[in-house]
Amino acid sequence: MTYKIAIASGKGGTGKTTVAVNLYRTLQYLGKPVNLVDSDVEEPNANLFLKGEEKGRDPVNMMIPQINTDICTFCGKCVEVCAFNAIMMVQSIKYIQVLTDLCHSCGACSYFCPEKGAITEKPKKLGEVIRYYHDRTDSFTYAGQLSVGEALAVPVIKKAKNKITENMVNLVDAPPGTSCPAMEVLQDADYTILVAEPTPFGVNDLKIMLDTVRKMNIRAGVVINKADTGDGQMKKLLKDENVDIMASLPFKRAIASHYAEGYVLVDVLDEVKQKFRELWSNVAFKLNKDNATNNSH
């Protein structure tokens, strides 16, 4: 079976990458075929923990229009159809320019341009998908990385998602928040693990995320990180909203210091290893229940 499990959060810095790399290693220990695709393209740092050897980078390009002013009649059709105001034209001085930062590569300008050859398209690099090799397990992991200064994360995430592999459990580390880049990862996941911390910010942002996944019909459960801290608002929220708690990770100095040294926690801390086995069995239960229901139809 091919599974896609998204690891997401409303707020940044709650422990998505920690959960992703530790669940990845847990599944390896359990002998399950597992793949990891880091789609947190603004800060893909799962490999800081997994320490795979970089084996190559595939560019992610988008096509942007290029206007030949010898052919262009300055009719203004392209400016009219561009929904993103990415073409600037001043008819009186025969001036036209593509604002590449605003272009979303929809292709409307070249489609509607009445002059053959006036608009051609050329690639612009948005980011890369990096391949990492792990010799200990003879396996690959992948990470999408957005180029500095670029704003469009979704095309890079789409390309990274191509690395989702058949007959494996695919863990996909999502960008934080509830906007398009995060939804690009969550929308087709079989299950989503939401990592949350019980601070006022964490509770507030988880609430927004819960509203979002409900609206999008995304099946999700919560991992509470630093679960023994906070003022009880997190537990109250999860109870009020009737959300599954998939695991609770404690707040401990040993966890923080090993994390800071770049360890995968399940490699070194038995207590954490146990927690992640529980997390996986809870997630597997959700996935199996899914199958059972599907098979009965």
Added chain:
Amino acid sequence: MKVAITSKSNSLNSMMDSRFGRAEWLAVYDTQGKETAFHKNEAKEQQSGSGPQAAQYLADLGVNKVMSGDFGPKAKKALESLGIEMVVLKDEQPIENIIEKFK
């Protein structure tokens, strides 16, 4: 020469709007005719790219110089490539006070 000033409202005693792309109004003073015309800044309603669109509008109106409190990076690029001179004014002040200096 035509000078544009970003304005909060459409009268001479209204204050300068310190934003360029998202200014409410664009006051355009013609130094030859010594007249001021107020244009609603339609670009303000755009989700993105309001700076370049306002710049394009000023170019359509034949403006040579524009005064505002600040210009965004995309607006700056656009105004530069259109050859419209930018002047940054620190204090928000009535439009008529700014125009007075050109008389």
